[in-house]
Amino acid sequence: MRGLKVFSGRANIKLTEAICQYLKIPSVGKISLGNFPDGENFCKILDDVRGRDVFLVQPTCPPVNENLMELLIMIDSCKRASATRITAVLPYFGYARQDRKDDGRVPITAKLVANLITRAGADRVLTMDLHAAQIQGFFDVPVDHLYAAPVLNKHFHDLGVEADNLVIVSPDEGSTKRALGHVRRLGGSLAIVDKRRTSPTDTTQANIIGGPIEGRVAIIFDDMISTAGSICGAAQAVKDAGAIEVHVAASHGVLCGHAREKIDAAPIDSVVVTDSINIAREQRSEKLKFVTVAPLLAEAIRRIHHDQSISQMFGDNH
Amino acid sequence: MRGLKVFSGRANIKLTEAICQYLKIPSVGKISLGNFPDGENFCKILDDVRGRDVFLVQPTCPPVNENLMELLIMIDSCKRASATRITAVLPYFGYARQDRKDDGRVPITAKLVANLITRAGADRVLTMDLHAAQIQGFFDVPVDHLYAAPVLNKHFHDLGVEADNLVIVSPDEGSTKRALGHVRRLGGSLAIVDKRRTSPTDTTQANIIGGPIEGRVAIIFDDMISTAGSICGAAQAVKDAGAIEVHVAASHGVLCGHAREKIDAAPIDSVVVTDSINIAREQRSEKLKFVTVAPLLAEAIRRIHHDQSISQMFGDNH
Amino acid sequence: MRGLKVFSGRANIKLTEAICQYLKIPSVGKISLGNFPDGENFCKILDDVRGRDVFLVQPTCPPVNENLMELLIMIDSCKRASATRITAVLPYFGYARQDRKDDGRVPITAKLVANLITRAGADRVLTMDLHAAQIQGFFDVPVDHLYAAPVLNKHFHDLGVEADNLVIVSPDEGSTKRALGHVRRLGGSLAIVDKRRTSPTDTTQANIIGGPIEGRVAIIFDDMISTAGSICGAAQAVKDAGAIEVHVAASHGVLCGHAREKIDAAPIDSVVVTDSINIAREQRSEKLKFVTVAPLLAEAIRRIHHDQSISQMFGDNH
Amino acid sequence: MRGLKVFSGRANIKLTEAICQYLKIPSVGKISLGNFPDGENFCKILDDVRGRDVFLVQPTCPPVNENLMELLIMIDSCKRASATRITAVLPYFGYARQDRKDDGRVPITAKLVANLITRAGADRVLTMDLHAAQIQGFFDVPVDHLYAAPVLNKHFHDLGVEADNLVIVSPDEGSTKRALGHVRRLGGSLAIVDKRRTSPTDTTQANIIGGPIEGRVAIIFDDMISTAGSICGAAQAVKDAGAIEVHVAASHGVLCGHAREKIDAAPIDSVVVTDSINIAREQRSEKLKFVTVAPLLAEAIRRIHHDQSISQMFGDNH
Amino acid sequence: MRGLKVFSGRANIKLTEAICQYLKIPSVGKISLGNFPDGENFCKILDDVRGRDVFLVQPTCPPVNENLMELLIMIDSCKRASATRITAVLPYFGYARQDRKDDGRVPITAKLVANLITRAGADRVLTMDLHAAQIQGFFDVPVDHLYAAPVLNKHFHDLGVEADNLVIVSPDEGSTKRALGHVRRLGGSLAIVDKRRTSPTDTTQANIIGGPIEGRVAIIFDDMISTAGSICGAAQAVKDAGAIEVHVAASHGVLCGHAREKIDAAPIDSVVVTDSINIAREQRSEKLKFVTVAPLLAEAIRRIHHDQSISQMFGDNH
């Protein structure tokens, strides 16, 4: 596979190594990354990249500013070193929730980040399960957008849960469409957790719209889990409504703050996330299970490098 | 109000006239617009715009390509005529539903349109109820985004419907969040029409999640009504579920194809839209009611011209 | 001819098919183009274009705004689908007469169109007989500019008109240089129709400068025929001056309004145009003759794809 | 007139001084311009320009590269010194004849120059009698385009030539339209010098189309006079055809090579040019007369600075 | 001072408060800045900025990536909130030492940072004592570059050191020019510490070129102090050479790693830095003295806002 070079930022070296293994590339590209004593990043690419098709793998997970800046500096290095094409690979695209102005005098940081990546010199972007699909339009360079849903669905399919006994739960009104997509693949009924407060002092009440839940296995789907507060509240509501098992699934395990404690304390049987983010050891609850997206990313990189269709990877039903 | 000039494309001259009346401007700016025999647009601005703060009002409703191109040509004319600042005012932003790539080899036309408007020379954009709020991020120039919701809510509030007797209906899973916003203002319960097909041949089935509906006044909220197919299907489902009245409300009355026939035939008591689009005579069902957004747009233009806050127009609850 | 893909907008599918036949490509690239009920264009490219050298054939003839917007959307689709190179092929470049500001507060729409095409993502442009050659300079991307003159000259050469018996006529002062080019190839004398009004009420008077015309076969050359008013007035003047035959030739048959009626009524023996534009059935006068530029465009596409010189196609005498 | 600053490059300081006099500005802005011993330009603006509306007067006449580069460096200095607005004033726009690609592998230098001026930081351009009006479209920034024709026409009007006794001559086919414009203002008949060679060895033959010339006063109009070869050939042809007086008029007196000798030797009674270019002493034939465009340029600068219409300067008949 | 708004990022709020006091502005602009639990920055500007002249004060000192990203997000917020002009004020410009490629496949991070600041939307930059003056040229927007040298010189002048007894020391060959500038103002002789290793194992040897040092008061000038290793080595060499006092002066006190321990242990009598960076408590050696640049920055902001010359602040001798 001549001409292809895959480098890893420091955010998720393990994932990059797995990708390279699937690509049957001898090893991840050699690069020296670090920080000077004053915290400024340094970067020196050790392999030759002149004329190469370069992929830079770096989820912009926490510490997001460090990881983003490292990515931008890697792009600048490759551009000035005359790489033919630079693809920024962001298995997780941070700042994606700041994708609109729903208040006065706030930024649209997701667009800012898109502009910074392009300005630094990326020729294209490969990412996965953006918080909002519209973020693709924040770029003028081509974006290939992958979906972890088939990998997550396969996990539950392999567990052998029967559709008749299943309820797919959206943790809030905004995620209803995503939940519905999983219903289409896994079967089961649809329920939505409606977190409206009925009075200013009332913080715990959560209604459930749809269902039924009683006596069923519930799977709550979200795109990412950060502090796990929302997902744990939803799990409690579902459990209270009579679910016999509660599973949580998300593409991105951001897991910050007291996420582990909350998950451990909540009536949750398992939490499934992909390896898009390398989760800190202290956040690794025993309930946490991983499915890998390395083959997915590797296949996409292989197809991009060989000018083969990405949409064929998903058939007619992503 | 020296220095301010408001011009109208041919898409909705009546709205621009109403805006100018609210602005207490003597009249809409003089401009000669038309088509040569071969269909090419011509444009000559008759009032002087050098050094002026120019607002060009043009919803990109059908015929969308004609209206968009006319807007772009007006912008080019003003830029070359040395206007100090050009604000493209799109009360309705066409092509907004093509805001993502959810399939291979399709355009993101909403982003293309944003790029074209900026490339033509617009310094800023004023628009209303974008199909997706993320479209703001398609622009790097400032976008002021207005909401017709208060105007629509006031319409129903004035009708005196009691919250206890009300159900707010989302016509599909994707609009749940919008419906919830109206629940917060008008009260009532929330219901979602779930249009999943249960078998490939089954096209009419529509479940309702949430409620209750039985014996209540239902208001279905959507951002726009095009062919009215979706909204009429939802109205039927809600009626079947026992609603005593069914009202439909939307910001933008695109109303194309057989919309009027469908609306006339459906169990709908009224359809309320704003005057963001000048609706063709043949689409004007007797059920159709209008609320005007001219004061809203005029106030926004006034504030932009005088460097006053737009977000203050909406308080803390847009 | 691996890697080459030719797609057609809806403006002139027949021409694109002819081009593909000359290129010995199995067929025109598969693409789904159409309009939603509200008139918004949709586009889905069905063949894979990733890494391909894509040519999009679309004259921006009437309906010009529809055809232009369709072209822009096709470009956006190809760019986001990772085509390696996108060439916009405009056999006829609409809006070309709006190429300067000869009045206050008017647009330079030809430049606007050039900017839109580039902004959408075209890497290069292939066009033919621009109304003004300077429009090439409206682009910063490479423009290949073809000339239909040899094809038109060949048509008259094949008819066997003798140079001694020929007069080449410019229909106005601005086209004198073009007419002179045909004199250099076909021989004959040069005449210019001078349409100055001698008084405000005098609209019909047309002087002829140069000649002689008396007893000769006259060919009036123009770059395009729109409403045919100008060309028919010139024909009348030439006939009045004693021409025994009057032929009209133009690169682009825009033919709009009452063109057919005027041509049918005028003392014109034949009108020759190329197939750069697909002429509507109701405009097809029996006097109308076609010469094809498909081989010319096909050869240019072949040479661009294979990195061969275009200027060699014209030798030293275009 | 606070906030306005006018600086002069070294190409035509006298013209700038005249402009400032008409503007009633105390003096031309203070600037230090020169060359280091190795020929590199230096520039230091001595007056404060921060927040000012700056006009930089520099025709790009010979030595064109020196004058152009000096202009670009002045623009860069003003931009970095925080001028609010920078208008490049080019009374003569050099390289304008290289405005198209009429051969393979040649530049469009006029577009290149437009791009360089914009890239350096000019916010707008003020120029006069561009060789081709389309060059306005080479810019995306506003261009104000002045016409010297009224000034030249006034010169001949003041001479009292009667229309009945006058013939306006176009020195070649490409300038016919310009000549016709003067006919419309000054009256007289139109003649075109047709310089076609009838055989490869025949270089002197020049036919005249139109007229009559015999016994009339002829005025040959061109946009610029460079080596004067073309204009002197036309004068000879017109004289040979019986003109009793031959005058030549042009907007720009580039006058290079053996222009003076040719003019002195030709049957020309007078050559009238504007002071857009400061003509070298050795090129100043006794036949040469000047009309000044300083009031025209000054009035345009005044209007631009005060946001007043430029097109009003020309009424309906430029 | 209407229209002026000064906001502070979180890097050096104290400095911004001092600036506002000098500007006689009631208070620093109200802004809500912080981090979400996952570390993503949030920003909401609380004061209205529409149409205002906004200055955002943020040195990009450690943690550099956090501070830079916060600045970019503040710029994006102000741009989208329609500020008329945004000046990024970087009293210390981080990443400035990565200003060239002196090795293969490394970034030019200082240029990347300049590009990011411009791309985010800054209209101009105000900074101080850039590591290399050429970094001004990394920007196309205007940069005002201040010098702390007069403030530092005044500190030593006030101490009353006599020129005859003084030696100004450059800590390495690259800073010779800077040291020479201080010699010109303070008098004394010049010495350069030459840190060449004489053998691979020899790490401590430091020659001194110039002088004399013996019996003199030495001041070592550098642009910034990071780990203090270099400056402490130079101090030791100077002390070994017989200096009776050793002072260190620098514009920017980055002070990271073991800087405090090294300074405390070295034969240094005092270290003078400006307050461009808010030094962490644990780095505040008792030898550390501060001179404030708040009046300098405030005066520059005042002049920029009122369109007054910045270069006049430095007279002929910065």
Added chain:
Amino acid sequence: MRGLKVFSGRANIKLTEAICQYLKIPSVGKISLGNFPDGENFCKILDDVRGRDVFLVQPTCPPVNENLMELLIMIDSCKRASATRITAVLPYFGYARQDRKDDGRVPITAKLVANLITRAGADRVLTMDLHAAQIQGFFDVPVDHLYAAPVLNKHFHDLGVEADNLVIVSPDEGSTKRALGHVRRLGGSLAIVDKRRTSPTDTTQANIIGGPIEGRVAIIFDDMISTAGSICGAAQAVKDAGAIEVHVAASHGVLCGHAREKIDAAPIDSVVVTDSINIAREQRSEKLKFVTVAPLLAEAIRRIHHDQSISQMFGDNH
């Protein structure tokens, strides 16, 4: 070596020929360059460049504006002729000393030049011994920066000067670092000529810091020699200090003004420069010796064309 084309501007054809010989290319690319009578440049590329990898060799030495403009026009021609990649090869980069704003209201001409080269269409730059390495950062396109130091060092190494008997001299404080680099390669001691004036009337005094000089062979290194004033003053100071031989070495022999006379009169034994600039016959002192950088440039071009590392050319010690 298919696809590679090397063209030469008129600044240094001899160097380009030598480069092509080293590249074993049959000949320099055919191009027609010249000036019209009015001084405007013309350019026609005679070889086909469509799809080629084009290198344009043009040092921007005196006459700098002519040479720069010719380079820009060549780039425009190649871009419009569809060259795949255009590398501007500037063996000497003029205007490099204007690389910062060290005074109010002056340009940063080196940045302006970088912007012009990029705007014209260069995809990359190959240059040598920039006056300041930071100029690389003035470009966003890749810059390959070569060093003549090894070639100059080899010249002196071949002369057999012993390190013990050698002193490397920096002609001023700003070049100390460069001199130190040569000490590292050639050995010897370091001396700096300190040109401070001790009183306003004292112009000739030059101190020497470091050394020793007495009885040694001195080599003064600079990056370029223009009027030779500075270098001759340094040579005199070194001679006065007792040097037995004085040699001068520089990468670029700009040699203008009275350079030859000064060199001939100064106590200089030899002046060594590279052939980056074609030195005018009247400046060729007998003391002048040349070392060629043609192999260096040829090897860099070869490596760029074949996507091979440039940094490997310099090992670890450039």
